[in-house]
Amino acid sequence: MILFKIMRSSLVRRKVRLVVSTLALAFSVMLLLTLVHIDAVVHRYAKHLSASTDLVVGAPAQSSHLVLYSLFGIGTPPPDLPSDIYNNLRDNPEVSRAVAVSVRESHRGFVVTGVTSGYFDMLHLNTEAGDADGSTGLPSFSDRLSVLIGSNVATSLKYKEGELLTVAAGFMPSYEDEYQTRFVIQQILPATGTTIDDTILVPIEGLTFARAQHGLAASNIISYIMVKLHNRQALLAMQQVFSRQAGAPVEVAIPAVELQLLTDYEEMINTVMMAMIAIISALALVMVFFNLSASFAERRQELELLRMVGARPIQIASLTLAEPVGQVIVAIIIGTLSYFIACAGLHYFFPAMIGLELSLQQVSWLLLVFMAGFSFACLPAWKIYAVSRRI
Amino acid sequence: MEDIGKKDNGIDISALEQSHQNSEILNIPQLQIRPGETICLQGENGSGKTSLLRVMAGLGKNCKGSVSVLGQNLASIKYQELERLRADYIGFVFQYYRLVPYLSAFDNIMLPCHFSARRRREAIGRAAAKHIDVPSVGQRKDSAIMQKVSEDAFRLIRKLSLKDPSRLSKNASDYSAGQQQRFAIARALIGNPRLVLVDEPASAMDTKGKRAVYELILNECRETGATLVCTTHDDMSDMGFDRYLDMGELNLAKEPEIR
Ligand SMILES: Nc1ncnc2c1ncn2[C@@H]1O[C@H](COP(=O)(O)OP(=O)(O)OP(=O)(O)O)[C@@H](O)[C@H]1O
Ligand SMILES: [Mg+2]
Numbered sequence: 001m002i003l004f005k006i007m008r009s010s011l012v013r014r015k016v017r018l019v020v021s022t023l024a025l026a027f028s029v030m031l032l033l034t035l036v037h038i039d040a041v042v043h044r045y046a047k048h049l050s051a052s053t054d055l056v057v058g059a060p061a062q063s064s065h066l067v068l069y070s071l072f073g074i075g076t077p078p079p080d081l082p083s084d085i086y087n088n089l090r091d092n093p094e095v096s097r098a099v100a101v102s103v104r105e106s107h108r109g110f111v112v113t114g115v116t117s118g119y120f121d122m123l124h125l126n127t128e129a130g131d132a133d134g135s136t137g138l139p140s141f142s143d144r145l146s147v148l149i150g151s152n153v154a155t156s157l158k159y160k161e162g163e164l165l166t167v168a169a170g171f172m173p174s175y176e177d178e179y180q181t182r183f184v185i186q187q188i189l190p191a192t193g194t195t196i197d198d199t200i201l202v203p204i205e206g207l208t209f210a211r212a213q214h215g216l217a218a219s220n221i222i223s224y225i226m227v228k229l230h231n232r233q234a235l236l237a238m239q240q241v242f243s244r245q246a247g248a249p250v251e252v253a254i255p256a257v258e259l260q261l262l263t264d265y266e267e268m269i270n271t272v273m274m275a276m277i278a279i280i281s282a283l284a285l286v287m288v289f290f291n292l293s294a295s296f297a298e299r300r301q302e303l304e305l306l307r308m309v310g311a312r313p314i315q316i317a318s319l320t321l322a323e324p325v326g327q328v329i330v331a332i333i334i335g336t337l338s339y340f341i342a343c344a345g346l347h348y349f350f351p352a353m354i355g356l357e358l359s360l361q362q363v364s365w366l367l368l369v370f371m372a373g374f375s376f377a378c379l380p381a382w383k384i385y386a387v388s389r390r391i
Numbered sequence: 392m393e394d395i396g397k398k399d400n401g402i403d404i405s406a407l408e409q410s411h412q413n414s415e416i417l418n419i420p421q422l423q424i425r426p427g428e429t430i431c432l433q434g435e436n437g438s439g440k441t442s443l444l445r446v447m448a449g450l451g452k453n454c455k456g457s458v459s460v461l462g463q464n465l466a467s468i469k470y471q472e473l474e475r476l477r478a479d480y481i482g483f484v485f486q487y488y489r490l491v492p493y494l495s496a497f498d499n500i501m502l503p504c505h506f507s508a509r510r511r512r513e514a515i516g517r518a519a520a521k522h523i524d525v526p527s528v529g530q531r532k533d534s535a536i537m538q539k540v541s542e543d544a545f546r547l548i549r550k551l552s553l554k555d556p557s558r559l560s561k562n563a564s565d566y567s568a569g570q571q572q573r574f575a576i577a578r579a580l581i582g583n584p585r586l587v588l589v590d591e592p593a594s595a596m597d598t599k600g601k602r603a604v605y606e607l608i609l610n611e612c613r614e615t616g617a618t619l620v621c622t623t624h625d626d627m628s629d630m631g632f633d634r635y636l637d638m639g640e641l642n643l644a645k646e647p648e649i650r
Contacts, residue, residue, distance in 0.1 A: 002498065002505035009493040009562075301488035308448060308485075309578075310478025310506030391450065 003311075007319050021287035022331045028280040029335025029369060034342055035273050036362050042266045050256035052122050054235055057081075057089065057242055058224035063253035064261070070101065070224050071255060073195035077103040080221040083208075085246050086116075089225060092245075094238055097121060097228040102204055104223065105167040105179075110153050112167045112200045114207035114222070117141070122226055139187055144206040146186035150197040154188040161185050167202070167210065181210035281369065284331070285376045288324045300387070307391040317385035321377050328373030332366055400462035401426040401618050402447060402586070407456035409442060415644040416442050419456075422641065424634075426585075429612055429619040431627050434638025440622040441486050443638070444588045447620065448483055449473050461585055461618075478507040482579035482617075486590040489575035492564035499563050500544045500577045501537070503584075510582025511540050517583060518542035540582075547577040550607050552600070568595035576604060583615045590622050605630050 011018060049071050058066045059079040068074040086100040099122055102114035120138045139148055149159060159165070163185050168178040183202060191197055204222065211219035229238060239252045306316055336358070358366070402424040409417040417439050424430055432440050445451050446458055449465050458465045463476055482503070490499045504511045518539060548559070551573040563571060576592050589608065593601040605627060612619040621632070628635065 002502065005498060006491070006494065013493050301485070302491060304450065305485065305488055305491060307474075308450075308477055308481070308483055309502045310474065312474060 003315055003319060006306075007322060010319075011323060017287065018327065021284050022327050022334070024280060024284035024287065025328065025331035025369075025373070026334035026338065028277050028284060029332055029366070030338045030342060031273070031277050031280070032365055032369070033336065033339040033358070033362050034346075035270060035277065036359070036365055037339075037343070039266070039270050040359060040361065043263060046259040046263050050259045052228070053226045053255050054229045054232060055227040055239060055242065056224055056253045056255060057085070057227060057246070058251050058253070060249045060251050063251055064258050066224060066251060066253040067255045067258040069103075070226060071259075077223050079223075080104070080218070081223060081225070081250070082248060083204075083220045083222045085248060085250065086222060086225050088245060088247065089227065089242060092238075092241070094229055094231065094234050094241075095227055096230045099226045100204055100222040101224055101226065102207055102222045104221070105169055105202075105207065106171045106173060107165055107167045107200050108157060110150075110157075110198060110200055111171070112147075112202055112207075114202050114204040116204050119201070119226075122228070139189060141203045141206075142186055143184070144203045144209065145181065145183050146203070146206075147183045148187050148189050148201040149185055150189055150199045150201075151191040152197040153200055159185055159188070161187060165200075167200070167207075169211075169214075169216070179210040179214045181206075181213050183210075281372070285373055288327055288373065289376050289380065299384075303384070303388050304391050307388055311388075313385050313388035316388045317381045320384045321381035324377035324380075325374055328370055328377070331373075332370060336366070399426045400459070401428060402461075402620075403457075403459040404446075405457050407446065407454065407458060409446065409451055409454045411453065417446065417451075417454075417642055418644040419443070419641055420643065422636075424618060424620065426618055427613075427616045429609055429633045430621065431630070431632035431635045432620060432622040432638060433624070433627075433635065434622075434642075438638035439642045439644060440638050441590055443642070444483075444590050444620060444622065447586070448481060448588055449477060478503065479509040480585040482581070482584035482587045484572070484575045484579045484589040484592045486594075486622075490563035490571055490578075493562055495560050496563050496566060496570075496574045497541070497544065497559035499574055500548070500559075500581060501541065502578055504537070504540045504582055507582065510584070511536060513583035514540045514543035514581055518546065544577060544581055547580055547607075547611075548573075551577055552603060569597070569600060572596060573604065576608060580608070580611050583617065585617055587612055587617050587619045587621075589620075591624065592621065593623070593625070601625060602630070 053071065056063075056066045056070045058070075059081045061078050065075055066078055069076070069078060083100060086098065089095060090098045097118045098116075099118045100114075100116045101119070103111060105112040105114070117140065120140060141148070147165065153159065164182045165185065166178055166180070166182055170177055183206065189196060189201075208219050227238075227242075229235065235254060235256075239254060242252045243250060303316060307313075402422070404419055404422040407417055407419040407422075408415065432443070434440055442451070446454055446465075447460055449460070449468070451458075454466075461476065461480055463472065465473070468476070490496070491502070494502070504514055515536070559574075563574060566574070572592055572595055576589065579587055579589060579592075587608065592608065593604045596604060605621070605623075608619065608621065609630065609632070611617070619632075
């Protein structure tokens with residue numbers, strides 16, 4: 001088809017500018033998709049986390065420190081907390097579930113986390129955000145001396161279920177810090193993509209026992225308590241109540257508040273990035289546009305010739321339209337593909353970045369890019385049509 | 392529209408006036424060209440030769456008076472009819488922009504046949520060396536049809552003494568000026584147009600080539616009975632055109648300020 005030939009030849013003539021503008025557009029499409037995705041993941045993740053844990057109680061410290069450590073494992077473990085605070089708090093009628101967590105021991109470089117039984121209900125909620133297949137039955141301890149190990153721990157230490165291990169106080173223990181009590185590996189947890197993968201989970205009673213066996217005076221200590229309330233409305237009130245009733249100075253942090261700060265930051269960054277993407281896309285589209293319209297004057301004679309041999313204005317205009325529209329489509333395809341590749345890459349580092357599909361939001365963004373490109377393309381095409389029509 | 396070619400109509404111009412920004416370009420009280428007549432249009436630079444050819448092709452702007460081409464009154468012709476008239480019945484060569492530079496020479500020559508079923512039919516009939524209508528061709532435009540059409544293109548190319556007809560795959564802009572003019576002439580002649588308008592088709596050719604090219608144009612038009620209007624600055628008085636017109640006498644437009 002001669003029209004196709006005409007288009008291809010005129011494309012080839014401007015290939016460098018064409019390739020550059022297409023790639024620029026593809027790049028911004030990829031950034032756009034990635035950003036929309038990150039935004040959605042962060043919000044979903046934050047929502048899940050704050051839904052799973054209403055309050056975090058710990059020894060006096062920065063509340064953000066408590067939340068970051070308890071929910072993300074970021075930072076250093078908070079200071080010790082007497083475990084009777086946990087007992088008091090657990091019996092409060094407003095509390096639906098309270099989980100004591102102790103992070104004071106390690107095993108060959110991996111953190112040993114002592115938890116009470118309700119932990120896995122919370123864990124389930126916590127990992128669901130990042131893990132599609134985390135819904136198969138919750139694990140639980142069969143014995144106070146049985147441990148569950150994260151998938152990374154199992155791979156790097158080559159541990160199997162049924163093997164024995166010991167734990168030691170502190171994170172850089174010396175020989176005498178090692179407890180004599182032997183724990184049995186009950187189960188290797190499936191990979192979740194969270195800090196759980198690098199953790200050894202032990203019943204807190206087991207840890208208390210091991211510490212006592214080792215002759216430690218303070219065997220009954222924990223690091224923080226994660227609390228879920230029956231009624232979230234009571235959040236602020238309970239924060240006050242816990243602070244007063246604890247019997248010792250404590251910090252009561254509300255993850256929702258801290259996470260709100262986090263998502264606020266994320267949104268700020270997101271807005272800046274969006275503005276950048278808008279600029280890149282606009283520049284790319286302007287390039288597409290000028291590729292076409294720069295040569296209007298010199299095309300007048302070409303149009304006359306094409307008209308004289310019988311090309312209709314609509315045919316000539318569709319050539320002008322097809323080129324940038326094709327360019328935008330190619331850019332969207334390349335951008336989407338490289339987004340999938342980027343996602344696969346990011347998934348390696350941040351398992352929450354899963355997603356080999358486009359969300360409705362992303363599809364509507366792509367449509368918007370296409371519509372913008374299409375309208376840009378329509379201007380020169382319409383001009384060509386109008387000029388050809390008068391020949 | 393199909394009957395245009397069969398009707399005995401040439402070109403009929405009366406009281407044609409064309410002006411651009413208050414300066415008169417054309418003022419031709421009367422000009423009649425019989426069907427099948429071959430006209431050599433001569434005159435100095437700026438005398439309006441190109442302008443007159445453009446008017447005949449329906450490209451003229453700001454025209455007054457009546458211009459009838461192949462029986463169609465250009466003042467009142469419908470848009471689609473003008474489109475068909477040009478595609479099916481008019482072969483032309485512009486003075487300057489002769490070819491689509493980014494298409495191959497071959498594609499340029501074939502261009503009219505891509506847009507006109509009539510010219511495809513005629514080209515195939517011509518290639519079969521018979522003046523017959525080829526009804527089986529119809530509107531089809533597939534590669535088998537275009538293959539047959541191309542035979543006529545090659546016939547013209549050989550006649551235009553272009554050395555290597557098989558190697559016409561270079562972009563038109565990559566050929567010499569004289570070669571480009573020959574391609575443009577082949578494009579104008581392919582598919583037996585009823586009216587051939589050529590504007591200084593041989594200005595870039597050597598003297599020997601010129602005569603051969605004019606001869607070819609004249610022969611082709613006589614064979615098919617096409618009307619020919621050809622402008623030139625060369626002395627073609629012995630080429631045997633039916634009529635020689637001097638633009639200086641024909642065009643009464645007042646002297647343009649710069650000459
Ligand atoms: N697009 C235009 N705008 C304004 N004036 C024009 C235009 N085209 C032609 N003219 C004027 O019309 C007159 C006739 O020009 P035309 O090109 O028809 O001359 P010509 O006989 O073809 O000359 P040449 O032998 O140099 O090709 C000239 O005075 C020219 O200035
Ligand atoms: Mg001229």
